[in-house]
Amino acid sequence: MKIGFIGLGNMAKAMIGGMLAKEIARPEEILGFAKTEKTRENVKEKYGIQILGDNAAVAARADIVILAVKPQMFGEVILQIKDxxxxxxxxxxxxxxxxxxxIERAFGRKLKLIRCMPNTPALVGEGCSGVCRNERVSDGEMKQCMELLQSFGIAEEVPEHLIDAVVGASGSSPAFVFMFLEALADGAVKAGMPRGQAYRFAAQAVLGSARLMLETGKHPGELKDMVCSPGGTTIEGVETLEKMGFRSAVMEAVDACVKKSESM
Incomplete structure (x- = not known):
């Protein structure tokens, strides 16, 4: 089986790295092409995959074609490979x-098509992907694709009408988390903590909190209440966040991402 990557940016590299680490594919089974020579050379050196001469060469040989290009490049790239x-x-x-x-309209024909929305934590094997398919994809083919996607994180099948919600919930939200981490660290620096240490403390707190929720299955509100001692420091901070519209701001940000995705 040959897996071909059209585009070799960060998400493609995360996917390739995951597949190789989990031994789902061997380097010689992965094909790829990128627009810039520097990217092609870097990926070949790091992963040892086959770099071909252009996108059409990759698409012609691949059993699984992964379109890892930005939406604004879609029309140009599909014209190169559709035939x-x-x-x-x-x-x-x-x-x-x-x-x-x-996508089917751009190809001008029916094909076996899977649409997924991964996120950048895939770069460290902690990605989250929402996945949907058309009617031509069999259960066996979907299982095969899910194994590839699960090599760099979790992946769950969703109906296509929820893919835009996936963009808001996990696709774009790492940027919000990084903003939150930066703000947490800034607050600690203001209180006198060295910046490097502040970043480590904030990042570990977020990592540990997410893992606690996933592993216990508890509602986030219940976990929040476990931290809020009566008359303590945490409830003071929670009250401040509520006054400043923290939850509403996050919900509005997710909504903005969903609407933008719907309009693209």
């Missing part, structure tokens, strides 16, 4: 905002 993708190939798109119908 050479194998009839029985599985096409996987990770572009935000591009629906199954839009």
């Amino acid at each position: 050479v993708v194998k009839e029985d190939a599985l096409v996987v798109s990770i572009a935000a905002g591009k629906t199954i119908t839009q």
